[in-house]
Amino acid sequence: VVLELANGITNARKLINPSVADINLTYEMALTILFRTLFIAYAEDRDLLPYKHNEKYRKRSLKQKAQELSGKSNSEIAHGSHHWNETLELFRAIYIGNKEWGIPAYAGTIFSNDRVISEAGFLIDNISLENQYFEKALKSLLTIDIDGKQIGPVDFRSLSVREFGTVYEGLLESELSQAEFNLTRDKKENYIPAKDGNTIYVKKGEIYLHNKSGARKSSGSFFTPDFAVEHLLDKSLEPALQSHFNKLDSLDDVNASEELFNFRVADIAM
Numbered sequence: 001v002v003l004e005l006a007n008g009i010t011n012a013r014k015l016i017n018p019s020v021a022d023i024n025l026t027y028e029m030a031l032t033i034l035f036r037t038l039f040i041a042y043a044e045d046r047d048l049l050p051y052k053h054n055e056k057y058r059k060r061s062l063k064q065k066a067q068e069l070s071g072k073s074n075s076e077i078a079h080g081s082h083h084w085n086e087t088l089e090l091f092r093a094i095y096i097g098n099k100e101w102g103i104p105a106y107a108g109t110i111f112s113n114d115r116v117i118s119e120a121g122f123l124i125d126n127i128s129l130e131n132q133y134f135e136k137a138l139k140s141l142l143t144i145d146i147d148g149k150q151i152g153p154v155d156f157r158s159l160s161v162r163e164f165g166t167v168y169e170g171l172l173e174s175e176l177s178q179a180e181f182n183l184t185r186d187k188k189e190n191y192i193p194a195k196d197g198n199t200i201y202v203k204k205g206e207i208y209l210h211n212k213s214g215a216r217k218s219s220g221s222f223f224t225p226d227f228a229v230e231h232l233l234d235k236s237l238e239p240a241l242q243s244h245f246n247k248l249d250s251l252d253d254v255n256a257s258e259e260l261f262n263f264r265v266a267d268i269a270m
Helices: 002-012 020-045 062-069 082-096 119-124 131-142 161-172 226-249 253-259
Strands: 143-146 149-153 174-178 183-185 191-193 207-211
Touching (some): 002 020, 002 131, 002 207, 020 062, 020 119, 020 161, 020 174, 062 082, 062 131, 161 174
Antiparallel strands (some): 183 191
16 A cells, blocks of 8 residues: 555656655655545544445545445556545545534644645645556555455454554554665565566666565564553553542542543653
8 A cells, every 4th residue: 555655646746766855755645645544444434434424425435435446456447536636635624624524623733734734744735646556555455355356345443543553653664765776585575686587576766665674564563562561551550540530539520620631641661
């Protein structure tokens, strides 16, 4: 998904020989689009957006797009950029609201198109990704494909915040580069210059994704194991919260309301 978005952005911005700064900004734009899309897909499936209750929104929803894209092959991709234009309208509706679609203004930095707040968001609002890139990205993200057989739209309700964090951390551990040579991969899946007879995985001039040591990124999960997290919560956070609630119980309603959010947590490891 990230590669399709990055290539679409590179094409839309007409970057022939992008600088390191251009590539880094392209990566930031691709991640912003990815997480905007994930936000909407998750919110639709969790009834945080009016997919089930507003017909005008439903016709423009990502779930509707997922249903349309299920079963379509990459050879059937439509010309033009209507998928991007329609999705961009969703991004704008999330940011500023749309009464007709039943969407309040969520605002938030990730959906901002204000250049002062987000250079990536400003540029996203002023480009158009062709279907040959964006439709492929949407299909990969929103639909399930098992052994080449399309099953249907992904159900995002089961995703947890922890899983979003795993995706985000893995992508932050990676970066985009432009290949100076044809590249193949060694046994450890590091990208290396290709020699005659090697399988070419990345052609000279193409944008590719790798981790910061040059290896192909396949997993980015470096979170604390679940058992350790649960232990920390049980032994530190929950007792602190209980102590805070006990204090609130000893106050009258007015003072308790004022003190309710007077509670701080420091995650020193972060």
